[in-house]
Amino acid sequence: MGNIGAERFLPAEISLPALRDAARCCEGCDLYRNATQTVFGDGAPDARYMLVGEQPGDQEDHQGAPFVGPAGRMLDKALEEAGIDRETVYVTNAVKHFKFEPRGKRRIHQKPTAAEIDACRPWLNAEMLLVDPAVTLVLGATAARALLGPSFLVTRHRGEPIPRREGAYYVATIHPSAILRAPDRDTAYAGFLADLKVAATLA
Template identity: 55%
Template sequence: MTRAGATSATRTGSLPMPDAEPKTLKALNRQISAANPLVPGADRAVLGEGAEGAAIAFVGEQPGDQEDLAGRPFVGPAGKLLDQAMAEAGIDRSSVYVTNAVKHFKFEQRGKRRIHQKPTMGEVKRYRWWLMKELDLVHPKLIVALGGTAAAALTGKAVSVTKARGKASFENRPGYITVHPSYLLRIPDEADKQRAYKDFVADLKKIRALAA
């Protein structure tokens, strides 16, 4: 598929023509990497990471600054916190699949700093077919939405994590909605942060049990 073709299909929210639709995760990743970014910012796609057939797929919002530089998902502060929480919940990071709803780092340049910008619902929807095709190919037992943007990408509509937290269904696929680890990092009060972290680990333990 050409770079222009991939971009056109994504902007309309439609799948590519059947003869060009990727049949493997490797082919899909080539398509994502070749397409133009659909958000302002980085021009490098950060692809999902993990094995096809992983029992759990974690979906975040978008890559951050460190993820964009490294070319890998969840390697920054939020990723390190996710690793810590998964370890406490008995989940091996190497056994799961991790990806993002939006594949490029959306940011605003301020001097030498690149400041994260939240993707709009329209931008999330433009990436949605890539995400759903990716999950088709990975075929996890359970899909975990980390935060509201991921939940919106998986359901196609705005979601309140506070109200929807827990077991979910994403187009008839078993799912679970919880907070994004970056939310925990932003809590100013240390006692509140510790309580929220314990709740997050409790969610991960439920996720492990559901995927078993």
């Protein structure tokens, strides 16, 4: 089928519960075929902070909730240390289905393509519109592509407040899963925490 895009699957009534229900039936790209389920955003509907990651991982795909795996635990730890109350946060992903390659009994994460990111963007746009956070934390290159365009480089602009609208900002940083893969986890974590602390001062 290819990537027809999520637009036609959006509900007539745009609310977070209606979006979550409608997203369960999304076939806007081919990723729905192999994923267990759609993993939609979760958290406070009037959140001051919105965190946008790449896509669900293996555990998120099974549990149906974002950031519940090892990267989620890393994120929770950093949020607490940065002074960001988890109750004031809405978490979601640029792509709502798990993309993977089977390897034996394991499912190895694969990076979404530009077409898959674009196909899924209507869900993210609707979430941004409804939550309208003061600060949007952009976690990694896939989220940055979805929200800030293909020419944006996280490595060059991480930790910088980027105006989204008057009184609201984006702050880009690495994805917490990158800390888990880093040769020097302590240094990677310190940089991530520093970016989160920038975000904490903006809200």
